[in-house]
Amino acid sequence: xxxxxxxxxxxxxSLYALIGIAIAIVLRVTDVPNFAxxxxxxxxxxxxxxxxxxxxxxxxxxxxxxxxFAVAQGLVVQAVIIRPLIGAPVLSAVIATLGIxxxxxxxxxxxxxxxxxIFDSPLGDAPPVFIGGVPIPLDSAANIAAAxxxxxxxxxxxxxxxxxxxxxxxxxxxxxxxLMGVSVSxxxxxAWGLGGLAGGLAGVLIAPAVFLDTNMMGALxxxxxxxxxxxxxxxxxxxxxxxxxxxxxxxLVGAYVSGSFSDALTFAVIIAVLVLRPEGxxxxxxxxxx
Amino acid sequence: MSATxxxxxxxxxxxxxxxxxxxxxxxxxxxxxxxxSYIVYLLSLTLIFSIVALGLNVLTGLSGQISLGHAGFFAxxxxxxxxxxxxxGVPFPISLLAGAVIATAIGAxxxxxxxxxxxxxxxxxxLGLGTVIQKTLFEWQGMTGGxxxxxxxxxxxxxxxxxxxxxxxxxxxxxxxxGIWCARNIGRGRTGRAMQxxxxxxxxxxxxxxxxxxYKVIAFAVSAFYAxxxxxxxxxxxxxxxxxxxxxxxxxxxxxxxxxxxxxSVPGSIIGAAFYVALPELFRAIxxxxxxxxxxxxxxxxxxxxxxxxxLVSRIxxxxxxx
Numbered sequence: 001x002x003x004x005x006x007x008x009x010x011x012x013x014s015l016y017a018l019i020g021i022a023i024a025i026v027l028r029v030t031d032v033p034n035f036a037x038x039x040x041x042x043x044x045x046x047x048x049x050x051x052x053x054x055x056x057x058x059x060x061x062x063x064x065x066x067x068x069f070a071v072a073q074g075l076v077v078q079a080v081i082i083r084p085l086i087g088a089p090v091l092s093a094v095i096a097t098l099g100i101x102x103x104x105x106x107x108x109x110x111x112x113x114x115x116x117x118i119f120d121s122p123l124g125d126a127p128p129v130f131i132g133g134v135p136i137p138l139d140s141a142a143n144i145a146a147a148x149x150x151x152x153x154x155x156x157x158x159x160x161x162x163x164x165x166x167x168x169x170x171x172x173x174x175x176x177x178x179l180m181g182v183s184v185s186x187x188x189x190x191a192w193g194l195g196g197l198a199g200g201l202a203g204v205l206i207a208p209a210v211f212l213d214t215n216m217m218g219a220l221x222x223x224x225x226x227x228x229x230x231x232x233x234x235x236x237x238x239x240x241x242x243x244x245x246x247x248x249x250x251x252l253v254g255a256y257v258s259g260s261f262s263d264a265l266t267f268a269v270i271i272a273v274l275v276l277r278p279e280g281x282x283x284x285x286x287x288x289x290x
Numbered sequence: 291m292s293a294t295x296x297x298x299x300x301x302x303x304x305x306x307x308x309x310x311x312x313x314x315x316x317x318x319x320x321x322x323x324x325x326x327s328y329i330v331y332l333l334s335l336t337l338i339f340s341i342v343a344l345g346l347n348v349l350t351g352l353s354g355q356i357s358l359g360h361a362g363f364f365a366x367x368x369x370x371x372x373x374x375x376x377x378x379g380v381p382f383p384i385s386l387l388a389g390a391v392i393a394t395a396i397g398a399x400x401x402x403x404x405x406x407x408x409x410x411x412x413x414x415x416x417l418g419l420g421t422v423i424q425k426t427l428f429e430w431q432g433m434t435g436g437x438x439x440x441x442x443x444x445x446x447x448x449x450x451x452x453x454x455x456x457x458x459x460x461x462x463x464x465x466x467x468x469g470i471w472c473a474r475n476i477g478r479g480r481t482g483r484a485m486q487x488x489x490x491x492x493x494x495x496x497x498x499x500x501x502x503x504x505y506k507v508i509a510f511a512v513s514a515f516y517a518x519x520x521x522x523x524x525x526x527x528x529x530x531x532x533x534x535x536x537x538x539x540x541x542x543x544x545x546x547x548x549x550x551x552x553x554x555s556v557p558g559s560i561i562g563a564a565f566y567v568a569l570p571e572l573f574r575a576i577x578x579x580x581x582x583x584x585x586x587x588x589x590x591x592x593x594x595x596x597x598x599x600x601x602l603v604s605r606i607x608x609x610x611x612x613x
Contacts, residue, residue, distance in 0.1 A: 091545075092596040096589050099589035103589065109577075110578045226414055260428065264422040268422055274411055275406060
């Protein structure tokens with residue numbers, strides 16, 4: 001019983017982690033917490049749905065194309081709305097992302113309506129695999145695997161490639177990065193593209209589990225933020241573990257304490273942890289010059 | 291030092307601003323005689339949200355502390371006032387204050403995480419607090435009625451029953467004016483200047499012997515008080531409250547009001563609230579249009595006026611000044 005709860009908690013937590021990674025990578029480079037991440041993911045999931053049902057594309061190519069769309073969407077939003085706001089108060093950029101959030105929600109409602117759609121997954125009907133006697137549904141395994149793969153890929157990208165290092169340089173200091181020949185605006189674009197990709201993946205992974213509708217990502221976005229903050233937004237591993245911890249805690253509290261109160265209890269735990277570790281559990285406290 | 295400060299003319303003493311304020315006030319006083327009850331309801335709603343925005347501006351605009359939990363304080367005001375009046379028979383004005391005092395105490399406690407947290411971490415902690423308050427109201431069914439909501443009889447002040455839209459509107463208008471007066475004085479006085487200092491740099495504030503922790507607690511308490519007063523008035527404006535309505539979305543809306551209007555400015559708070567109420571109302575008839583227009587305007591205003599709508603007015607005023 002408890003093992004099953006933990007497995008489904010890890011599966012949900014992986015999705016929180018994917019959204020959390022999308023938020024963290026944008027936040028670290030551009031200083032903007034992207035409140036539109038959820039609805040951007042929702043729109044790319046609808047694009048995948050459209051490709052599957054109106055154009056009868058095979059599953060994999062539909063997903064691949066929708067991920068291309070997710071990246072492009074991130075790039076466009078960054079170029080049109082975020083770049084003009086460089087240098088403006090951060091809260092203005094935050095409210096602008098909130099505006100994007102509302103616009104995408106309404107646009108999706110106009111195009112696809114607010115009713116629920118069924119988003120198929122090739123893994124949905126497959127029998128679960130047993131590991132140590134614990135049944136693990138294949139879609140849960142896919143969620144966890146996707147999150148782990150994204151973490152590994154992003155970490156390798158950030159540490160081993162020139163573009164990744166440029167991204168990290170930008171996140172530390174714009175001026176110095178520019179002096180080192182890093183194109184800050186290209187780093188901004190990269191960050192939003194990668195954020196769009198991670199968010200879009202979370203979208204197509206969660207859609208088969210909860211049905212596809214315009215409100216699908218609302219709760220997930222908040223959980224992504226919360227998981228990221230819990231683990232510490234300064235490291236991708238922290239975001240990942242924070243998301244997993246949130247997913248598992250939620251499931252256990254929901255099953256053993258109170259179903260309807262699990263949200264509140266989970267947040268109470270997060271507040272308590274943050275009071276003790278203000279930069280998140282795995283966060284690195286950055287020394288700042290005054 | 292004090293001599294140089296005295297030489298700087300105090301802001302807001304110029305005559306055109308006073309004239310505008312008086313004209314606006316006269317228009318607001320005359321409104322119930324000129325427009326229908328639905329518009330009066332919308333005006334009341336605008337004033338109520340203005341009160342929240344005024345308080346939130348003390349916290350976010352002046353002190354630089356973000357909150358995504360103010361729907362919680364709004365809810366405490368609404369339920370505190372409603373329950374005390376309905377179930378304990380306390381007169382409406384007293385229960386309104388009592389609800390606000392409870393929220394203020396909780397707001398002061400909410401400041402404790404803020405002593406250590408910043409930015410997004412603080413945003414999530416306050417968001418969590420708002421969620422905890424909302425779910426508590428939901429689960430405490432014996433007292434609050436839970437998800438079924440709470441219906442309220444019209445409020446009475448002495449012999450005066452606030453059944454119609456207009457009398458309640460005047461009460462809300464009076465409270466809003468008091469709120470504006472207090473917010474202006476907080477902003478321009480010692481407290482406000484200390485808060486601005488801690489917004490700019492906590493370290494610098496500390497070295498100037500400004501007790502950072504105390505002013506953070508004051509900022510949270512003041513803004514919680516404002517939100518709860520507004521919540522109490524809101525409960526009797528709509529006369530049916532449900533925990534469902536006091537969600538994170540509402541907290542985010544409060545924040546968007548002050549940023550759209552203008553961070554840290556009193557007129558900005560009111561403009562932001564009016565914007566939030568009026569704009570979707572104009573497109574109410576078309577499905578999905580209010581959201582689309584509101585979202586697009588949020589983006590456009592932020593891209594072209596990152597300091598909010600009120601900055602447009604002060605920009606025009608400065609230009610006419612130079613002529």
